[in-house]
Amino acid sequence: MGYKEIYNSWKNDPESFWMTAADAIDWVKKPSKALFSERAPLYEWFCDSEVNTCYNAVDRHVLNGRANQKAVIYDSPVTDTTYSITYSELQEKVATLAGALLAKGISKGDRVIIYMPMVPEGLISMLACARIGAIHSVVFGGFASNELAVRIDDAKPKAILAASCGIEPNRIIEYKPLIDAAINLANHKPQTVVILQRPQCTAELIDGRDYDWMEFQKSAEQTECVPVEGNHPAYLLYTSGTTGAPKGVLRPTAGHLVALNWTMKNFYNVNPGEVFWAASDIGWIVGHSYICYAPLIHGNTTVVFEGKPVGTPDAGTFWRIISEHNVSVLFTAPTAFRAIKRLDPAGEFTKKFNLSSLKAMFLAGERADPDTINWAQSLLGIPIIDHWWQTETGFVIAGNPLGIDKLPIKVGSPTVPIPGYEVKVLDEDGNELSSDEFGALAIKLPLPPGTLPTLWNAPDRFKSSYLDKFPGYYETGDAGMIDSDGYLYIMARTDDVINVAGHRLSTGAIEEVLANHPDVAECAVVGVSDNLKGQLPVGFLCLSANVERDIRQIVDECIKLVRDQIGPVAAFKQAVVVDRLPKTRSGKILRGIMVKIADNQEYKMPATIDDPSILDEIKLAFRSIGYAK
Ligand code: COA
Ligand code: AMP
Numbered sequence: 001m002g003y004k005e006i007y008n009s010w011k012n013d014p015e016s017f018w019m020t021a022a023d024a025i026d027w028v029k030k031p032s033k034a035l036f037s038e039r040a041p042l043y044e045w046f047c048d049s050e051v052n053t054c055y056n057a058v059d060r061h062v063l064n065g066r067a068n069q070k071a072v073i074y075d076s077p078v079t080d081t082t083y084s085i086t087y088s089e090l091q092e093k094v095a096t097l098a099g100a101l102l103a104k105g106i107s108k109g110d111r112v113i114i115y116m117p118m119v120p121e122g123l124i125s126m127l128a129c130a131r132i133g134a135i136h137s138v139v140f141g142g143f144a145s146n147e148l149a150v151r152i153d154d155a156k157p158k159a160i161l162a163a164s165c166g167i168e169p170n171r172i173i174e175y176k177p178l179i180d181a182a183i184n185l186a187n188h189k190p191q192t193v194v195i196l197q198r199p200q201c202t203a204e205l206i207d208g209r210d211y212d213w214m215e216f217q218k219s220a221e222q223t224e225c226v227p228v229e230g231n232h233p234a235y236l237l238y239t240s241g242t243t244g245a246p247k248g249v250l251r252p253t254a255g256h257l258v259a260l261n262w263t264m265k266n267f268y269n270v271n272p273g274e275v276f277w278a279a280s281d282i283g284w285i286v287g288h289s290y291i292c293y294a295p296l297i298h299g300n301t302t303v304v305f306e307g308k309p310v311g312t313p314d315a316g317t318f319w320r321i322i323s324e325h326n327v328s329v330l331f332t333a334p335t336a337f338r339a340i341k342r343l344d345p346a347g348e349f350t351k352k353f354n355l356s357s358l359k360a361m362f363l364a365g366e367r368a369d370p371d372t373i374n375w376a377q378s379l380l381g382i383p384i385i386d387h388w389w390q391t392e393t394g395f396v397i398a399g400n401p402l403g404i405d406k407l408p409i410k411v412g413s414p415t416v417p418i419p420g421y422e423v424k425v426l427d428e429d430g431n432e433l434s435s436d437e438f439g440a441l442a443i444k445l446p447l448p449p450g451t452l453p454t455l456w457n458a459p460d461r462f463k464s465s466y467l468d469k470f471p472g473y474y475e476t477g478d479a480g481m482i483d484s485d486g487y488l489y490i491m492a493r494t495d496d497v498i499n500v501a502g503h504r505l506s507t508g509a510i511e512e513v514l515a516n517h518p519d520v521a522e523c524a525v526v527g528v529s530d531n532l533k534g535q536l537p538v539g540f541l542c543l544s545a546n547v548e549r550d551i552r553q554i555v556d557e558c559i560k561l562v563r564d565q566i567g568p569v570a571a572f573k574q575a576v577v578v579d580r581l582p583k584t585r586s587g588k589i590l591r592g593i594m595v596k597i598a599d600n601q602e603y604k605m606p607a608t609i610d611d612p613s614i615l616d617e618i619k620l621a622f623r624s625i626g627y628a629k
Pocket of ligand 1: 168279284
């Protein structure tokens with residue numbers, strides 16, 4: 001059967017489609033049915049099952065002949081370290097950490113924050129939580145204390161599992177001072193902090209609260225997997241929304257197992273035993289789904305890469321890893337390839353390595369620009385597959401499902417919706433638009449298994465953010481169109497989310513930080529196009545009337561404020577002072593037009609603009625920092 005037949009078989013009978021997919025999972029108690037729609041429009045999947053994620057990702061492979069297969073390959077050019085962990089070693093490590101957590105009083109339903117760089121202990125921490133039914137929330141290492149504190153207060157973790165430091169190419173990031181500052185800032189105080197002491201930096205431990213990773217587990221007994229209900233939260237992952245408060249995306253256990261496992265063969269076309277490498281970070285959704293869970297659930301070998309596509313030490317690192325570890329499938333963000341292409345446009349580094357193991361490459365996290373796709377395609381001669389998804393879905397919405405079919409590629413489109421997703425383009429009033437018409441991308445409810453059933457601690461926000469605008473649909477926040485062949489095009493966001501180097505950021509969150517500067521009366525942050533990172537944030541600051549300080553100094557302070565409060569990952573390095581911001585008569589800032597001015601795109605003067613002449617002032621301000629030429 002090809003894509004069309006399989007897609008239609010899902011559409012005609014989603015219940016049996018997902019029940020068949022569920023056969024690949026080892027259940028403690030099998031689900032009696034797939035979809036639970038009693039609380040529609042809130043849907044859940046496989047609720048009456050009992051299952052354990054860690055058992056499916058680790059233990060069952062040890063029992064089924066993969067005990068000596070590599071489960072994890074750690075490759076860290078920044079520490080010059082490479083080693084691997086077999087499935088049986090992984091089981092021992094995970095069961096021991098899980099035992100130590102249990103002994104500390106952490107059990108099913110308790111939350112645990114994980115703040116780790118790209119080391120295998122990050123995955124071990126995630127799996128140990130899953131083993132005992134604790135709900136983990138991984139926080140990306142590039143976020144600063146304030147962001148960590150916000151997540152501590154929302155998730156209310158009993159414990160934090162962390163490392164003493166992360167390693168960026170140009171510096172060591174000490175994590176412990178960031179954790180201490182976050183706990184000081186937060187109202188909720190985790191009772192236990194466990195620190196993996198890395199050779200590059202030793203963290204000072206606070207007696208009675210902090211433990212050394214090894215000491216913590218020294219006398220722990222290995223513990224078995226705890227069965228949980230199908231709709232038990234596997235994890236929370238915070239992501240950016242329109243406001244500064246991040247949304248805690250909740251991942252349901254059973255649907256997550258079924259859907260991720262299904263994607264490995266059907267979408268990525270890998271077989272158990274092959275090496276799958278997602279060059280991302282466990283702090284992001286790609287890292288959760290495709291560094292940790294999916295490859296392990298499916299019996300693959302996963303690569304934990306601690307480095308950058310360039311500069312660690314050069315633009316050949318990706319090719320070295322593929323050839324040294326026999327990688328079958330690589331998954332990364334387009335920005336990583338733009339970085340490699342910029343330094344090695346002729347692909348000289350590829351010639352030094354044997355890349356014959358690589359069958360396909362997948363790109364996601366941001367729009368894949370045609371130049372990058374074409375470059376990679378001609379260099380590697382394998383399918384380069386753009387696919388579209390979000391933290392909320394946890395796996396692909398639209399893409400070219402290589403394990404089912406190989407559909408013709410249209411560069412610039414992530415191809416077609418995969419089974420589970422019926423995508424529509426809607427106008428402002430929710431009417432369906434025709435082919436090639438631009439509008440909001442919405443997904444017909446119910447969303448498939450594994451997607452978010454709600455937001456942690458915020459069921460009302462879940463409804464208002466995703467369900468209220470288009471009744472019967474999930475609002476993706478993306479806009480685009482579908483062509484007459486059914487191919488999707490993802491062209492813009494409908495909210496204030498921007499995408500910087502594949503990292504999703506809220507301009508609202510940056511604005512909230514800037515507004516706290518004592519001299520800033522009003523501000524706006526917009527995402528302008530950038531050749532390397534896709535988008536970069538630029539701040540516009542209106543100062544209070546009586547401010548007479550040096551403007552450059554105020555701008556520098558604002559930049560530092562964002563770096564200190566949100567983190568370096570915001571890449572907020574540019575801000576300008578202006579007298580006023582362009583607004584509609586009702587006071588809405590015209591951010592969309594500001595972006596078009598920066599990017600030299602045409603725009604229509606909105607009828608509701610307060611004073612059109614202000615757009616010239618905005619253009620001049622952009623010019624002063626190198627945009628709007
Ligand atoms: N901990 C602490 N700081 C971090 C960090 C982490 N885990 N990750 C990034 N940072 C810092 C960087 O050091 C940098 O700081 P600087 O302002 O002092 O230079 C800043 O955050 C921005 O980082 P980054 O966006 O990674 O930019 P870069 O210039 O260091 O590297 C690329 C550019 C394109 C090579 C890099 O962005 C990249 O590899 N992107 C791939 C993104 C990706 O995998 N996204 C996942 C979604 S699928
Ligand atoms: P995140 O939740 O961090 O994975 O970011 C999800 C957002 O990234 C989506 O809503 C899109 O805006 C963008 N995105 C992800 N994949 C793609 C893609 N293939 N093409 C265009 N945009 C994408």
